[in-house]
Amino acid sequence: MKSKILALTAGLLAATALASVPAKADVKIGLIGGVSGPIAAMAPAMISAAELAISQVNAQGGMMDGEQLVGVVGDSQCNPQGGTDAATKAVNIEGVVGMVGPHCSGAVLAASASVTVPAGIVMVTPSGTSPEITNIEDNDLVFRTVPSDDYQGRALARTLIEQGYGKVAVAYINNDYGTGLAQAFRAEFEAQGGEIAGFAAHEEGKASYRSNLADLASGGANTLVLFDYGDGTGLTMLRQALENGFFETFIGGDGMKSNAPINELGAENLSTFFASAPVGEASNSLETFNAAFTEAGGDPDAIFVTTAYDAAFMLALALEKAGGDKEGVSAALREISNGEGEPILPGEWAKAKELIAAGTAIDYKGAAGDHNFDENGDVPGTFAFFKVGNDGFEVVTQMK
Template sequence: MSVFSRGTASRSRVRAVIGGIAIAGASALVLAGCAGGGGTAEPSDSAAPAEDLTLKIGTVLPQTGSLAFLGPPEEAGVTLAVNEVNEAAAGVTVDVTFGDSGDADNKAFETTVPKLQSEGVSAMIGAASSGVTKLFLDSNVSEGIITFSPANTSPDFTTWDDNGLYWRTAPSDLLQGEVLGNLIAEDGHKNIGIIYQNDAYGTGLYNVVKEVFESSGGSVVAEASYNDGDSSFDAQVATVTAANPDAVVLITFDQFTTIAPLLVNAGIPASEFYLVDGNLSNYGTDVAVSLEGAKGTLPGPKLEDDFQQRLNDAWVAEGNAELEDYSYAAESYDAVILLSLASLAAGSTDAEAIAGKLQEVSGGSGDGEKCDSFAACAEIINGGGVADYDGYSGGVAFDDAGDPTEATIGIFQYGADNMYTRIN
């Protein structure tokens, strides 16, 4: 595995200052902000540059493991974006290879990542889990490959020494934790228990929720952690229920399906549960108890137009069953669109050159023309202008650390059918 210096184009991450506005109390958090090499192509009067680019990307998304429920919507987002970029015939053709990230327990990424590296991809989309990304990010940096996650939320990535090769369309858990902590307080709860996964994702979100909730005057009366791969949670449930909290925050992945019935059977109603993006799923009959009234948070704005139908059509056309969940589909779609636009703007498929244009095409440089599709943005770039892509995950507008500065955290609630709907 080669290791080389990125030269003058390399940069270490610095923590950016981002401002936020809470909309309707804790119902959503919207951030607004701005900040501001490789080969380039001369602009052309035609709709595409003189020579088309073939951009090779791979996915490291969860087909197996504790986040497998996120795999279909994320892969559907990638599939739809690739289709639309290629159909636009605007100067970039995307060649995608799909691969499994698994989780930190089954370690499927240990097979996927080296395979994609050997195939010469410019970028990898993934992982969904912050903990998994941490296990291969340095390897990709050494290989000069972009790692672009649609779902990583750990605050640690903001300051990661990544030579400018790590980007994400999901906002940091500093935002989700603030929204969730405020929501619980605004719902009138005073004493809460927290069960969380002991990894980068779980501990990061746990710390923010606890800090925000306690700053509002509430108390965390019990907390218990578990490790990824654990299958028994009786001790954690006993610790929390013994403190008699008036609400329980569950910062888990699919372990929720085991923990939820234990809590309900111990006397804590599901209506007092608060979930997060790692376990907010349309469970239906997959959970043995009613979740009616439970609430949760998930990054992303309310999806407009026919995006969900287009996702389903693209996904089903590949021989898959219809989607049951859309978590991080928009963020995955936007990751591909932004990489394609950056490649077009750079006139190159070199990872460093693409990375050098990602902030610009996202609107982070503050000097582009607004556009909301690959085709429209490509037309601006091919005409010699600067595109500012606003996507389905939000306005994005990357800061110097590769974090989105325009993002929304939605609030959802479960009905009697154990399916969730957005309530704000």
């Protein structure tokens, strides 16, 4: 009887000891995108690219002591209030320790100011391009893997001058994205000797923009530069401009490089439609990502997938280096991609994890290029000028 009691006591003590060991918690990061709203057609591919990075991390040992990296998807609706709400839920309810996104500039500005910066959470946006993001008072917590629209707008202006477009009208959606891009374009286009025959903002969600288009066309330009979203108001304006013959040629920014206009209007009706967008630099990293994303069922030519992948993989690397402590993620993010250390390509998580554990410096070589952040968390980038072909968008020329 005594031996049974001793055995029972030992078992209870062992069970108590096991129960006192805390279970390994998942490491959560937010994936905050424009799941609904004007970039709804773009968002799924971007989220899938980030999820590819997460799956590679988990397949090669996970985070720290084997914890799983989990992406918590939230819908910013591509607007400030939606971004704030999604970020609030991710931080305060889900307990994320880092964030990829939001996708849209207005959501980035609002969510960072109201949620992530006060909470000390690092945010890496793969597609928030407004120049205003550069100026956020962020305590070094807001980064982006896509270049500012200040660069895109100016590069597009120079490209159009080189292509022989000397006179254009400009329509832009009245938000942080459209305004920043339009102003950068206008400044450079006029500095290069171009003429802006019309320059006007428009509000989102109207049924008709015919009067806006007629006013812009009255200046005598045959080309409309349209800074908007191809899944939303930009599509409506493009359709109505074509139906009414207001302009002959249409040129969009990256927000217009969407399959929605092609699917809705037909490639045969868009032979004079062009768009600018960031592109990954030709590299082993880009080839590696393209192969992995294709194998996972993704489209490597979809816009912002390289920057979305890089944002997630870099955030994971920074969290690993910081030991999962959100306080050290900002500094670690700069350290894992600064041009110094052992090169790490997309998907090389096991290699990176081993080097980090050994205290060896690493340098992530991204699918979208080398993300060596400046003091504002910005990166340089490469853009291309696209046309609509039989198989979707085709590169016309690189933009400088």
